[in-house]
Amino acid sequence: MKTKKYSLVKKAILASAMMCMIAGTAFAQTVEERKGGTSTYSVAAGAPTDEYRWTIEADVAPVSVSVAGTGSGGPGDPYIIDWTTDLTSIDVEWAADGSPDIASTAGNVTVQKRLNAAAVCASPVQNMDISFWSLPSAEIDAAVTTLDVCSGDAIDGSITINLTGAPDAGQSGNDGFEVIYDVAVDDPLLTVSGTDGAVGDDQVVTSDGATVTIDLPDALVNTDNVMHTYTITLNTVEDDFDDGPYPVAGQVYTINVYPTPTTGVIQSTGSLTRR
Secondary structure (H helix, E strand, C coil): CHHHHHHHHHHHHHHHHHHHHHHHHCCEEEEEEECCEEEEECCCCCCCCCEEEEEECCCCCCCCCCCEEEECCCCCCEEEEEEECCCCCCEEECCCCCCEEEEEEEEEEEEEECCCCCCCCCCEEEEEEEEEEEEEEEEEECCCEEEEEEECCEECCCCEEEEEECCCCCCCCCCEEEEEEEEEECCCCCCEECCCCCCCEEEEEEEECCCCEECCEEEEEEEECCEEEEEEEEEEEEECCCCCCEECCCCCCEEEECHHHHHHHHCCCCCCCCC
């Protein structure tokens, strides 16, 4: 016959098991970070005897973790820092991943706490999912960066700028990328013909894709007797995050405009004149 004491003990065991099941429930967060960055992940400090267990995993294994552990941290092989007293924070250097573009890669950090090595149950798992984005960059398409034309030749068209970073996620309704550039001529005798490609500083183009274009003039007119240059210089680029703008160095598109020589009227020594 089961006694009242037996029933109470059984209820206590069931209650303890239920608490451990609840304690195992994961709590998720999502953040966005830069590829190749170093971040500190931390939780609020508890008692000095509390123990913590961390895991780190990403599409590309991290470069380094501040505390020794096991596993590479790559897909399917999480880097595990097993139960360690008072380990409330870790530093992780993430990989740049070698493929900058406008898509993110994924990572994950988890942490769990127990009161001491003899504790039966651990705390809920704190889970942080991370989307990693390349730093914003803007680069003139390498196919053509210099163009030679004669004064008055039709140019038209545009140049293509290749972008990396994060496009708009839909929260603003605006394009995610903004490129600031200057247009200049080396002499006032070189002028722009048409409505596109005007000379001026701090001009802006935007895009939400992997490229953006800058319009070229319809034509350039050089009224001098020597070559002059028209240049487009990229200054800064910004993506959808607020940590920019980022400077752009060495990205210049040049059009060399040569004067068109005047041949003159053809003369003939055999020319006759009618009376």
